[in-house]
Amino acid sequence: MHSPRSGGSGGSTQTAPRPAAPSRPTVNWADTPEDSPSQVVLAFDDNRLASLLFGHYGQNLALIERRLEIVAEQRGNHVTLEGTRDACEQARHVLETLYARLKKGGELVPGDVEGVIREAASQGFLFDFDPATQKQSFDEIQLRRRPVRARTAAQDAYIRALKRHTLVFGVGPAGTGKTWLAVAYAVHLLERRVVDRLILSRPAVEAGERLGFLPGDMKEKVDPYLRPIYDALHDLMDRAFVERALTSGEIEIAPLAFMRGRTLANACVILDEAQNTTSMQMKMFLTRLGENSHMIITGDPTQIDLPPGQTSGLAEAVDLLGNIEDVEVCHFTAADVVRHELVGRIVAAYDSKGSAGRANAPPKAPAR
Numbered sequence: 001m002h003s004p005r006s007g008g009s010g011g012s013t014q015t016a017p018r019p020a021a022p023s024r025p026t027v028n029w030a031d032t033p034e035d036s037p038s039q040v041v042l043a044f045d046d047n048r049l050a051s052l053l054f055g056h057y058g059q060n061l062a063l064i065e066r067r068l069e070i071v072a073e074q075r076g077n078h079v080t081l082e083g084t085r086d087a088c089e090q091a092r093h094v095l096e097t098l099y100a101r102l103k104k105g106g107e108l109v110p111g112d113v114e115g116v117i118r119e120a121a122s123q124g125f126l127f128d129f130d131p132a133t134q135k136q137s138f139d140e141i142q143l144r145r146r147p148v149r150a151r152t153a154a155q156d157a158y159i160r161a162l163k164r165h166t167l168v169f170g171v172g173p174a175g176t177g178k179t180w181l182a183v184a185y186a187v188h189l190l191e192r193r194v195v196d197r198l199i200l201s202r203p204a205v206e207a208g209e210r211l212g213f214l215p216g217d218m219k220e221k222v223d224p225y226l227r228p229i230y231d232a233l234h235d236l237m238d239r240a241f242v243e244r245a246l247t248s249g250e251i252e253i254a255p256l257a258f259m260r261g262r263t264l265a266n267a268c269v270i271l272d273e274a275q276n277t278t279s280m281q282m283k284m285f286l287t288r289l290g291e292n293s294h295m296i297i298t299g300d301p302t303q304i305d306l307p308p309g310q311t312s313g314l315a316e317a318v319d320l321l322g323n324i325e326d327v328e329v330c331h332f333t334a335a336d337v338v339r340h341e342l343v344g345r346i347v348a349a350y351d352s353k354g355s356a357g358r359a360n361a362p363p364k365a366p367a368r
Contacts (some may be wrong), residue, residue, distance in 0.1 A: 115151025172332025282313025
C-alpha cells in the first residue's frame with residue numbers, strides 16, 4: 001500500500017492529513033517562487049482560541065496586515081495570507097507564536113501582537129521556527145499575575161539590564177514602557193522576597209500648569225503626580241494586595257523632597273519623571289542607595305518642566321555615571337513606542353521638528 005499524503009486545508013477530496021503538533025496550526029503553502037506573490041493557509045484546531053487570536057472584529061489580523069503589508073482573509077478557524085513569501089512567512093511566525101501562547105493558557109493583551117511582530121523582525125525570517133520549542137529572543141519578567149514580555153529590542157535590553165545591574169536609567173520618549181517595566185521588575189523582586197519593600201518617588205513638578213494648593217494629607221497631595229505608577233501597580237498586581245502593601249509599608253510613596261537623610265536598604269527604589277529633578281535633587285536621591293537595594297530611574301529628556309535656566313539632573317547623571325561599573329543607561333526612541341501606533345508617529349513628528357529647528361538656527365556670534 002502507498003502511505004497517505006498530507007493534503008491542504010481546502011475543501012477538495014483528499015486523503016486524511018497527518019495530525020499537526022498540538023501547538024501549531026496546519027499550514028498549506030502555494031507552490032510559487034520566493035520572489036513572486038505567495039499564499040499560505042493556516043488552519044487552527046481550536047475555534048475559541050482562533051477567535052481570540054484573530055481579535056475582536058479581526059483587529060489583530062488587521063494590525064498584521066498593516067505592519068507586514070499582506071492581505072489576511074479569515075474564514076472560521078482558517079486564515080489565508082497573501083503577499084510576498086517573506087511577508088507571509090513572517091505573518092505565519094507571528095500567528096503561530098501568539099497561538100502557542102494562547103494554547104499554554106496565556107492571554108493576549110493590547111500590544112502583544114505588535115511586540116511579536118517586532119520580535120519576528122529582530123530574529124529574521126525563520127522558516128523552520130517552532131513556537132513550541134524555540135527559545136523566545138525577547139526577555140520577560142515573571143509575575144504571579146502574568147508574565148511581562150519585552151515588545152521591542154530596546155525593552156529587551158532594558159529588562160536584561162534590570163536583571164544584571166544595581167542602578168539602571170531608562171531614558172526616552174513617552175509610551176516606550178520605561179515606567180511600566182520598571183514597576184514590573186520591582187514587583188517581581190517583591191513577590192520573590194529579594195527585597196522587602198518598593199519605594200516609589202517622583203518630583204512634584206506641574207507640566208506647564210500651576211495647580212495651586214492641593215487639599216488632604218501628604219499622600220493625597222502627592223497622589224496626582226504618581227498616578228502613572230499606581231496604574232502600573234494595579235495592572236500588574238491584585239488590587240487588594242496593592243492596597244494592603246500600601247497600608248503595611250511594603251509599597252511606599254516617598255515624595256522626592258523628603259528623601260534627604262534616608263538610607264534605603266533592602267528595597268527597590270523607582271524615581272519616575274527624573275528629567276524634572278535638579279542636579280542637587282538627583283545627587284541626593286542617588287546617594288540614598290543602601291545594601292541589597294536596586295534603583296531604577298526613568299525620564300524623558302524632551303519633556304523637561306523645570307524653570308528656564310535649570311539643568312536637568314537626569315541629563316547630568318547620565319553623562320557622569322554612564323561608564324561606572326554596575327550602572328547601565330538604556331535609551332529608547334520613537335520606534336520603541338508601544339502605547340499606540342499613533343503615539344510613535346506623534347513622537348517622531350515632534351523629534352523631526354526639533355531637529356529641523358536646530359539645523360535652521362542661526363549660528364552663534366563668536367565670543368569676544
